[in-house]
Amino acid sequence: MSTLWSRSRQAAITEVIAVAMDLFLDKGFEATTFDDIAAAAGISRRSLFRYFGTKEDIVLFHMADEGPRAAAALAARPDDEPVWTALLAILKQIENETGDPARLLKISEMMYGTPSLRARSLEKHLQWQSDLLPEVKRRLATEADLPAIAIIASAVACLDAAGEQWTRARGAIPLADLLEEAFTAVREAR
Amino acid sequence: MSTLWSRSRQAAITEVIAVAMDLFLDKGFEATTFDDIAAAAGISRRSLFRYFGTKEDIVLFHMADEGPRAAAALAARPDDEPVWTALLAILKQIENETGDPARLLKISEMMYGTPSLRARSLEKHLQWQSDLLPEVKRRLATEADLPAIAIIASAVACLDAAGEQWTRARGAIPLADLLEEAFTAVREAR
DNA sequence: GGCCTGTCTGGCACTAAGTGTCAATCAGGC
DNA sequence: GCCTGATTGACACTTAGTGCCAGACAGGCC
Incomplete structure (x- = not known):
């Protein structure tokens, strides 16, 4: 329950969502791959999967x-x-x-x-x-x-x-x- | 619009659905792969994909x-x-x-x-x-x-x-x- | 019967999603 | 400064799904 950690994780998630959304709106949802998003966000594909299990989760995160x-x-x-x-x-x-x-x-x-x-x-x-x-x-x-x-x-x-x-x-x-x-x-x- | 062909295709689809359903109910839906179904139905994986684009389609075929x-x-x-x-x-x-x-x-x-x-x-x-x-x-x-x-x-x-x-x-x-x-x-x- | 044509099939290769594993790394507590 | 636990990134692997192509196959036509 590290508060600093939670905050930076939260910031990372917010950042990734922003980056991914730009890609989705630009190239289209289906045409954007996990690799694209990971590269644009500057993290590894594997880590991206740890944040969001699916591309849909990125878009629907705020609905959770x-x-x-x-x-x-x-x-x-x-x-x-x-x-x-x-x-x-x-x-x-x-x-x-x-x-x-x-x-x-x-x-x-x-x-x-x-x-x-x-x-x-x-x-x-x-x-x-x-x-x-x-x-x-x-x-x-x-x-x-x-x-x-x-x-x-x-x-x-x-x-x-x-x-x-x-x-x-x-x-x-x-x-x-x-x-x-x-x-x-x-x-x-x- | 070859009627003979439509009939045998229909028969093939019915057969595949029956075989696949048995597998799904036996091993579970997620645990059953396209390879399993294709093997059990005696057709190639590629042809199976031509009949049904996804596993879900097999189950929901009758809902179409x-x-x-x-x-x-x-x-x-x-x-x-x-x-x-x-x-x-x-x-x-x-x-x-x-x-x-x-x-x-x-x-x-x-x-x-x-x-x-x-x-x-x-x-x-x-x-x-x-x-x-x-x-x-x-x-x-x-x-x-x-x-x-x-x-x-x-x-x-x-x-x-x-x-x-x-x-x-x-x-x-x-x-x-x-x-x-x-x-x-x-x-x-x- | 033999040929032509359009369709179906299966094999191969490829992209992309998603998961397990493991060593390296990093942050904080002592 | 060191220990510990969680995070990360790299690698490998399975599975879904698609494109492509050569071969099989059926029916129509001569």
Whole structure:
């Protein structure tokens, strides 16, 4: 638990991600190899594999802690707020990304345009099911897992659909609006 | 369009899938290599790659045409049936798998237990969004894509969640019941 | 029957992902 | 300054996946 070490490791990871992202956006995700990234980052291929097991992990690194963050945000919502409303609220909040919008758009285009990345992103969202499960069950006041999981999975599906539309619209429509539209459509579906 | 050839190719594919599945269920999916499958099927590795680009494709081969089939089934539902109800009906119908239940359960366990397989399965389900989009839009009487996509994505998410619970319960509860429970939970969520 | 043509096959070679091993190195505690 | 534990980079190896090419093979045509 060496704090200095953790900090320099963290710095190294951040640095590698920045370098790799530049390469991905420049040459394309699939066309960029681990060797390219390692060379550009000035570390050995083997060490790069120790930081990130796959290329997808580099792109999705920042998504790793979103599940627990979402769970915390959900627990912080008022107790009497209906689940679906609360989920919409926290997704709007979590996905309120910061940083250069143009770059974010290019990354999104890469994500939705690269099958392996898209798949990994779906997997990460899958993880949210277990992260959010306890709190959603509490709000539903039920013992059964399935209703809670179905609701979480649907909410995440809405997030994914809204994200794709946001990308298609080249960021012209705020994600929060699209999210609201998606949530409303599902809520009113019969 | 040589019919004789199509038939023998189809037979070869069916044969390879059967052989590969036995290996997967015996040794595990990840532990089985293309070389193993090619040897067991009596064809060259190179030819095997021509039939199936990836190991995942072998397992998910039968899922390939489910999207269009679902679209056709949806179009066949009564016009005045609400979308969510119609979607539930066709999913019950489509997923009414035939064959040895014990084997099906083992395959499901492999699917939900192998990340790369799970990811590919999610990708396949993603494809349903475009397959079902026209018919769902027609039923919603809307021009906008997002509401329809959100509803389809949620329905598929319910299918996935129900499938996972079915597997967890070792097939004890009929998938149709779980599907109904999931759809109801989402419909009633506020 | 023999030939032509297009397709399928298998073998070879190659790139790239991903993993195990091991010696060298580096940072911090004593 | 030395010891110890973790990190690193180099090497070797397996596996996925692809390009290329020569040979087999089936059907159509003369």
